[in-house]
Amino acid sequence: MKSAVVQLPGLNRDRDMIAALTKICGHAPVTVWQTETELPDVDLIVIPGGFSYGDYLRCGAIAARMPVMQAIKAKAEAGVKVLGVCNGFQILLEAGLLPGALMRNASLKFVCREIRLEVVNAETAFTRAYEKGQIIRCPVAHHDGNYFADAETLAAIEGNGQVVFRYAEGTNPNGSINDIAGVINASGNVLGLMPHPENLIEAAHGGTDGRGLFASALDVIAA
Amino acid sequence: MTLSNTRPITPELIAAHGLKPDEYDRILALIGREPTFTELGIFSAMWNEHCSYKSSKRWLRTLPTKGPRVIQGPGENAGVVDIDDGDCVVFKMESHNHPSYIEPYQGAATGVGGILRDVFTMGARPVAAMNALRFGEPDHPKTRHLVSGVVAGVGGYGNSFGVPTVGGEVEFDARYNGNILVNAFAAGLAKSDAIFYSKAEGVGLPVVYLGAKTGRDGVGGATMASAEFDESIEEKRPTVQVGDPFTEKCLLEACLELMQTGAVIAIQDMGAAGLTCSAVEMGAKGDLGIELDLDRVPVREERMTAYEMMLSESQERMLMVLRPEKEEEAKAIFVKWGLDFAVVGKTTDDLRFRILHQGEEVANLPIKELGDEAPEYDRPWREPGKPGALPASLVAEPNDYGLALLKLVGSPNQSSRRWVYEQYDTLIQGNSLQLPGGDAGVVRVEGHPSKALAFSSDVTPRYVEADPFEGGKQAVAECWRNITATGAEPLAATDNLNFGNPEKPEIMGQFVKAIEGIGEACRALDFPIVSGNVSLYNETNGVAILPTPTIAGVGLLPDWKHMARIGGARDGDQLVVIGGDGSHLGQSVYLRDVLGIVDGPAPEVDLHAERRNGDFIRSAIRNGQVTACHDISSGGLAVALAEMAMASGKGASVDLSEAQGPAHALLFGEDQARYVVAVPADLANFVCANAEGAGVPFRRIGTVGGDRLVVDGLLSLPIEQLRRTHESWFPEFMDGNGTAAAAAE
Numbered sequence: 001m002k003s004a005v006v007q008l009p010g011l012n013r014d015r016d017m018i019a020a021l022t023k024i025c026g027h028a029p030v031t032v033w034q035t036e037t038e039l040p041d042v043d044l045i046v047i048p049g050g051f052s053y054g055d056y057l058r059c060g061a062i063a064a065r066m067p068v069m070q071a072i073k074a075k076a077e078a079g080v081k082v083l084g085v086c087n088g089f090q091i092l093l094e095a096g097l098l099p100g101a102l103m104r105n106a107s108l109k110f111v112c113r114e115i116r117l118e119v120v121n122a123e124t125a126f127t128r129a130y131e132k133g134q135i136i137r138c139p140v141a142h143h144d145g146n147y148f149a150d151a152e153t154l155a156a157i158e159g160n161g162q163v164v165f166r167y168a169e170g171t172n173p174n175g176s177i178n179d180i181a182g183v184i185n186a187s188g189n190v191l192g193l194m195p196h197p198e199n200l201i202e203a204a205h206g207g208t209d210g211r212g213l214f215a216s217a218l219d220v221i222a223a
Numbered sequence: 224m225t226l227s228n229t230r231p232i233t234p235e236l237i238a239a240h241g242l243k244p245d246e247y248d249r250i251l252a253l254i255g256r257e258p259t260f261t262e263l264g265i266f267s268a269m270w271n272e273h274c275s276y277k278s279s280k281r282w283l284r285t286l287p288t289k290g291p292r293v294i295q296g297p298g299e300n301a302g303v304v305d306i307d308d309g310d311c312v313v314f315k316m317e318s319h320n321h322p323s324y325i326e327p328y329q330g331a332a333t334g335v336g337g338i339l340r341d342v343f344t345m346g347a348r349p350v351a352a353m354n355a356l357r358f359g360e361p362d363h364p365k366t367r368h369l370v371s372g373v374v375a376g377v378g379g380y381g382n383s384f385g386v387p388t389v390g391g392e393v394e395f396d397a398r399y400n401g402n403i404l405v406n407a408f409a410a411g412l413a414k415s416d417a418i419f420y421s422k423a424e425g426v427g428l429p430v431v432y433l434g435a436k437t438g439r440d441g442v443g444g445a446t447m448a449s450a451e452f453d454e455s456i457e458e459k460r461p462t463v464q465v466g467d468p469f470t471e472k473c474l475l476e477a478c479l480e481l482m483q484t485g486a487v488i489a490i491q492d493m494g495a496a497g498l499t500c501s502a503v504e505m506g507a508k509g510d511l512g513i514e515l516d517l518d519r520v521p522v523r524e525e526r527m528t529a530y531e532m533m534l535s536e537s538q539e540r541m542l543m544v545l546r547p548e549k550e551e552e553a554k555a556i557f558v559k560w561g562l563d564f565a566v567v568g569k570t571t572d573d574l575r576f577r578i579l580h581q582g583e584e585v586a587n588l589p590i591k592e593l594g595d596e597a598p599e600y601d602r603p604w605r606e607p608g609k610p611g612a613l614p615a616s617l618v619a620e621p622n623d624y625g626l627a628l629l630k631l632v633g634s635p636n637q638s639s640r641r642w643v644y645e646q647y648d649t650l651i652q653g654n655s656l657q658l659p660g661g662d663a664g665v666v667r668v669e670g671h672p673s674k675a676l677a678f679s680s681d682v683t684p685r686y687v688e689a690d691p692f693e694g695g696k697q698a699v700a701e702c703w704r705n706i707t708a709t710g711a712e713p714l715a716a717t718d719n720l721n722f723g724n725p726e727k728p729e730i731m732g733q734f735v736k737a738i739e740g741i742g743e744a745c746r747a748l749d750f751p752i753v754s755g756n757v758s759l760y761n762e763t764n765g766v767a768i769l770p771t772p773t774i775a776g777v778g779l780l781p782d783w784k785h786m787a788r789i790g791g792a793r794d795g796d797q798l799v800v801i802g803g804d805g806s807h808l809g810q811s812v813y814l815r816d817v818l819g820i821v822d823g824p825a826p827e828v829d830l831h832a833e834r835r836n837g838d839f840i841r842s843a844i845r846n847g848q849v850t851a852c853h854d855i856s857s858g859g860l861a862v863a864l865a866e867m868a869m870a871s872g873k874g875a876s877v878d879l880s881e882a883q884g885p886a887h888a889l890l891f892g893e894d895q896a897r898y899v900v901a902v903p904a905d906l907a908n909f910v911c912a913n914a915e916g917a918g919v920p921f922r923r924i925g926t927v928g929g930d931r932l933v934v935d936g937l938l939s940l941p942i943e944q945l946r947r948t949h950e951s952w953f954p955e956f957m958d959g960n961g962t963a964a965a966a967a968e
Contacts, residue, residue, distance in 0.1 A: 009560060010469045012385025016653040019669075051383040054469025110378050110646045141382070141648045199650045204667055204783070 001218040003029040003044040006072070008063050011050030011087060013196065020198035021046070024214045032068060039071045042080065044217050047072075049086030049141070049196060059102065059144045060090030069095050081125055081217055082190045086142055089182075089192030098183055098192045099157055100149035105142070106175025112141040115171035117181055117195060121161045124184055126191045129212030135168050136209040138195040145194040147176035147183075157183055165193055228529045228585045230260040240267035246598055253592050261529045261578060261585045265593065268496035268534055269503060272759050275597035278725040279757040282738045290751040292714055294415060300341040300492060301411075302753025303418055304715045306779050310668060311418070312676060313347035314410035316355075316719040316775045318758035322463040323405040327372025331405050332380035332466035336538050338409040339384060340492040343475050344541065346419040346482050347411025350652060351666045352381050354391040354407055355680045355719070355773045356643075359400030361635050361956055366395070369403055370643075371957065376466075377407070378646040383468035384475070387655050388647035389664025390678050392773075395635045396685075401763025406719040408680055408775045412668065419482060421491040421501075423509035423544045423570050428488065430502070430513060430568040433541040433557060434474045436523035437498070440464045441536025470539040470562070477560040478541065484556070486549035493540040499533045501542040502568075503576055507594040512571035517580040521563040529580040544570060604731035609690050613809040613823030615888035624861075624890065625938035627817045629948050631858050631891075632865050634816045638952035660870070661789040662708040662854055665780065675783035677711035679776055683857065684769035686825035689810050691733045695740025695772055696828040700895060702776040703748050704854045707837040708898060710786045710844035711778030713748065718755035718774055723767025725759045733770040734759075741772060747830035748837075750776065787844045787852035790870030792901035796850055796927040798864075798875055799900050799911065802836050803920045804882045805859050805892025812857045813891035826893050833896040839919045840898050848910050851901040861890040861934070863899050868932045869946050877925035878935045886937055901927055 003021050007014050014031075022028045030040050039045070052063035063069065069091070076082045076097055084092040092098045105111055117138045119130040130136065149157065154177065157163055165182035172179045174194070182193030197210025214220075230236070237247050240263055250258055250266050258266060272278060288296035294311055295303035301315035319334025335352065342349050354377050359366045370393075381388050386409065423430075441464035481487060489509065491501040498515070506513040517532050527535075545553060550566070557564035571577075576593060578586035621627035631637050644659040656675055657665035663679040681701040687694030699716065706713040718741060723730040745752055761768040780786055792798075808814055809823020843849050851871060855863045868874055882889050902910045907923065914921040933939045 009473050010383070012383070012472060013651060016651065019653055050385065051469060051472075054383065054467065056469065109375070110382055110648070112382075112648045112650060113645050139650050141650060143382075196650070199653050204656060205653065 001025060001044065001220065002042040003046060003218060004032050004040055004042045005029045006032045006045065006047045006068060008034045008052045008066065010052045010054050011048055013049035013086065013198065016198050017046055017048040020201050020214060023202060024211060025218045025220050034066045034068050037067050037071050039075055044081045044083060045072055045075060047084040047088030047091050049088060052087055052091065060087060060094040063091045064094035073097065076190050079189055083126065083217060084192040085196060085198065086194055089194055090144065092190060092192045097190050098185055099153050100147055100183060102144050103146040103148055104144050105146050110143040111173045113173060114139050115173055115195065116168040118166045118168040120166050121164045124164055124188055124191065126213055126217045127164060128216040137200060137207050138197055138210055139199050140173050140195045142194055145174040145176065147180045149177065154178065160186060162186065164191060226526055226528050226581065228261055228580060232257055232263060236263065240264065241271055242267055246270060249598060254588060259585055261533060262588055264530045264534050265499050265586055265588065268499045269593045270597045274495055274500055276757055277598050278600050278602050278759060279734065280599050281601055282735055285738060286742045286752045287745045288751050288753060290715065290749060293751055293753055295418065296753045297755060299420060300344045302715065302717060303345065304753060304777065305415060306674065308671065309415050311413055311415045312410055312777055313342050313345050313413055314408065314717055314777055315341050315754040316406055316408040316717045316773060317341065317756040318719050318721060319405045319407060320403065320721065320758050320761060323373055324403050326463040327369050328376040328379065329463050329465050331373040331376030333464045333538055334405050334407040335377055335380040336466045336468065336471050337494050338407040339386065339471065340494065342409045342411040343478055344419065344490055344492040345413065346417050347413035348479060349386045349409050349411040350654065351410045351664060351678050352386045352388045352408060353664065353678055353680045353775060354388065354405065356391065356393045357399045357404035357771060358395050359403065360397040361395050363400045367957060373405055374643050374646050380466050380468045382648040384472050385651050387649050387651050387666065388644065389649060389655060389666060390659055391680055393640050393643050396769055398769045401766065402761045402768050404721050404768065404771055406773045408717065410678065410777060417482065419487055419490050421489055421505050421508055423489045423505040423511050425488060426511065426570055426572045428570045429545045429547055429550065429566045430515065430570065431543045431545045432520060432563065432565045432567045433543055434562055435467060435470045435537060435539040436521040436563055437532055437535050438523045438537045439527065439531055439535060442531050442534045464536045464538050466538050473560040473562055474539050474541065477556050477562055480556045481553055484549055484552050486546050486553040488544040488546060490541060490543045493542060495536065497535050497537065497540065503590055503593050505542065505544060506570065506576065506590045512573045512575045512590055513568060514571050514577040515568035515579065517578060519565050519567045521565050529578060529585040533578065602725050602731045603728045604735045605728040606732050606736060607691060607729055610823055615806060615808050615885050618808045618814060618887065619818060620885065620887045621817055625940050628861050628865060628938060628940065630817055631812060631862055632945055633948035633952050635952060637812060637858055637862060639950045640953065641950060642953035642957060656783055656786065657709065657788060662705040665709055665783065665786065667783055673782040673784065675780040677706045677709045677778040677780060679705035680773060681705060682771055682773045684771045685810050687737055687770040687772060690825040691736035691770060692740040693825045693827055695737035696744040696830065697825065697895060698772055698774045699741055699744035699748065699750060700828045700830065700833050701856055702774045703750055704837060706776055706778035707841050708787060708852045708854045709780065710841055711780040712841065713750050713776050713778045715751050715753045716745065716774050716776040718752050718772060719758065720755065721758045721761055721768060721771040721773065723762045730767055737770060737772050744828065744830055748834055785845045785847060787849050789851060789853045789867055791851035792867060792871045792873055792927045793850055794873060794928045795904050796901040797904055797907035797923055798877065798925045798927060799902055799907065800860065800897060800922045800924055801840055801900060801914065801919060802897030803894060804884055804922065805889045805894055806884050807892045807894045808888055811859065811891055811893045813859065813887065826895050828895045835917065836896045836898065836919050839914060839917050840900065843900065843910055848906050849900045849902060853899050855897040855899060857893060859891040859893055860899065865932055865945050867899060868942050869949055872942060873927050874929035874931045874933065874942055875925050875927050876929065876933045879924060880935065882922060890934065890937065
């Protein structure tokens with residue numbers, strides 16, 4: 001499976017993401033710059049974390065309007081898998097590829113710590129390596145991860161199985177409604193989540209719980 | 224419309240620039256005429272304490288700065304140390320004390336930005352950051368505001384830039400009430416054959432301005448940082464710069480790309496005194512003159528005078544001497560990253576620093592003398608008196624050892640710093656192996672299968688106050704010890720020397736003796752100082768801070784799989800103290816925080832024992848004989864055991880009946896050169912026999928297991944209770960509960 005990592009000024013977990021994808025599927029992803037309008041032919045496009053354009057406007061708002069996002073939207077509509085992590089999640093929401101919004105953490109402070117995630121839906125292209133209800137470890141590092149959606153949207157995404165990850169065991173770090181940590185679009189090919197599975201994929205990280213997400217998306221689940 | 228660059232030079236104007244009458248006379252003698260207004264600003268920027276080190280230089284020269292691994296010592300943007308395989312680590316620590324007190328968020332943020340720039344100017348990608356923070360007493364009305372702002376500022380900049388913060392210190396003491404300390408450390412990785420320096424070479428080559436535009440922020444910042452504070456402090460807010468971590472991140476990527484092209488001859492970041500300091504440094508080091516045309520400087524404000532442009536401390540800027548044939552290639556990189564790239568001048572062969580503005584020459588000064596011939600003082604100093612001996616027999620025992628330990632682990636200075644470090648991204652880059660909360664932060668070297676670097680920042684100001692010489696030694700020894708406790712070999716250190724007004728002989732005496740102690744310890748431990756920073760005049764209304772020479776060190780782990788952690792102990796492991804029994808209660812936190820007394824001498828540091836014990840610990844860790852290791856520092860053995868138990872979640876049964884001396888000294892004594900290790904039971908005899916063979920004092924004190932920390936006959940505390948107490952102080956304090964409680968009393 002081939003993958004691409006989007007690089008925008010101010011994103012800073014792109015190197016983490018490239019390292020994780022390389023270690024998990026054995027070859028490096030291609031990188032895509034903000035001005036590119038023709039995307040390479042890949043199976044997975046990842047928008048990594050960071051502070052695109054400084055997040056000086058609403059998080060992800062500027063990035064969502066860059067030329068590369070038009071190309072990503074087209075790919076998403078064509079069924080290519082798109083993963084947004086942290087700032088990448090914020091960008092996907094701003095671009096209208098996912099429902100809801102991310103607000104400032106309830107504590108009003110940046111938070112970096114390990115939390116627990118419940119895999120709510122293990123039937124997506126991103127979570128097949130996990131089991132439904134499985135609790136995994138995962139770090140978070142963000143200032144604006146407080147997920148919100150209006151009642152109607154919330155009922156819809158909960159009803160459709162679009163809530164893929166929930167903060168578990170009282171570890172919600174940001175006040176997200178319904179403990180929502182990650183959501184997928186209705187077609188099941190665009191996933192956004194606040195936590196950083198790419199920072200928990202090898203022994204040096206103290207665990208490999210994040211690996212399953214990439215193994216699922218890249219179709220490299222060990223038989 | 225032309226701006227006026229002239230202003231009459233009056234004694235008041237000279238004094239307002241922080242220049243003493245004799246220093247002004249020196250300027251007159253040097254240039255043979257009255258300086259222009261712009262020139263006066265330039266002299267003030269170059270000759271202030273912050274930039275010229277005029278009070279400290281003489282003593283800094285006595286520090287050991289060389290070693291087999293040192294590639295670059297003090298005098299460049301940062302120190303460079305070899306870590307094998309053609310890799311090197313580039314690091315430095317620098318203070319941003321005064322700006323952070325005036326405007327905590329931006330002061331701290333730009334402190335972090337400045338030190339990151341120092342590291343990547345040399346061609347290194349930053350991989351780790353630390354912050355040593357010191358605040359006034361918790362009850363002081365400004366403290367909470369300052370803690371909140373500084374921590375948010377450190378996080379706001381470092382998190383956005385994308386460097387993991389892996390360690391640091393946070394302490395409270397009334398002596399920092401009017402003058403907090405913010406010491407920022409950064410380290411980066413580079414290839415030893417691709418280090419970039421600030422020395423310009425070649426005549427007639429373009430001098431290029433890179434990065435963000437110049438504004439009026441920070442005009443006169445370095446001069447402000449070289450003065451004492453008084454009530455007029457609020458008026459100084461405009462001298463604090465404003466940070467833009469997004470631009471800095473772009474500048475990092477652009478600079479590293481640029482350096483790959485071979486276009487860079489010399490490069491220097493614009494820190495204190497911005498354009499002035501960077502240009503003079505590049506020219507003076509290369510024995511070249513520099514000519515700048517200010518009309519070509521990218522500005523973000525209108526009608527800026529030459530004086531303002533030369534003294535602006537706008538952030539995220541660099542100055543470079545470029546290979547002219549590479550100009551187009553270099554420019555394209557900066558355009559890609561949305562940054563300014565402007566040829567603003569050229570190198571010359573006349574050793575003059577010439578500034579043109581609106582077609583006129585507004586400054587023409589001898590460049591070497593601006594830097595090299597800054598005034599240098601041998602200030603009078605007086606060795607401070609030391610408190611008399613305080614044998615443990617004269618110190619009261621606690622009524623209840625369990626309550627005393629709880630009091631310590633829940634005290635402002637020994638409680639958990641989680642509230643602080645969870646606001647820092649400790650994981651970014653995916654290489655963090657040990658996070659804040661242990662002895663040292665550890666980061667693996669990307670691209671290498673096993674190498675890792677350990678980082679620690681240390682000083683015990685109350686020891687330095689009681690005995691600057693021993694306190695200076697102790698700061699170095701503790702840093703070395705913390706790095707050793709992970710199994711790493713300490714390689715080199717950077718110092719950030721924070722003191723009061725050097726014009727007072729007793730303050731200068733603290734400074735001189737502390738440097739003497741630092742030098743002695745660095746020599747004995749082969750731990751050279753490769754970079755650093757001096758911050759003097761840390762006084763408010765005549766009251767000085769505690770003398771605080773922060774030492775931040777770097778160590779190398781050849782294989783991180785053989786690394787010790789504070790929380791690695793397993794059930795059944797034997798606990799062994801390496802080093803002697805606790806005996807010294809002078810200046811201990813037991814004395815201060817349990818009994819409410821500050822008295823006695825600082826503990827002495829036996830550097831021979833320090834080295835011997837540390838070398839033993841490192842070898843035991845690397846041979847896989849140790850499951851957990853922690854150094855014994857503030858709070859003594861009791862706090863060390865409690866911290867290990869809280870980190871591992873495993874209790875311990877400890878028996879001190881065979882140890883010599885009173886129980887409170889055994890448990891709370893702050894004797895140096897000591898560690899606690901957890902050793903698998905089947906290896907305990909072997910490890911102890913090895914210690915005996917190496918002449919290392921040791922004592923087997925107990926066994927890991929259970930859910931309580933038990934010291935026979937003295938205390939028995941559930942780990943959960945220790946944890947709750949340890950974790951609760953900081954968040955409750957920041958929520959304001961501390962004040963409510965204090966008000967109710």
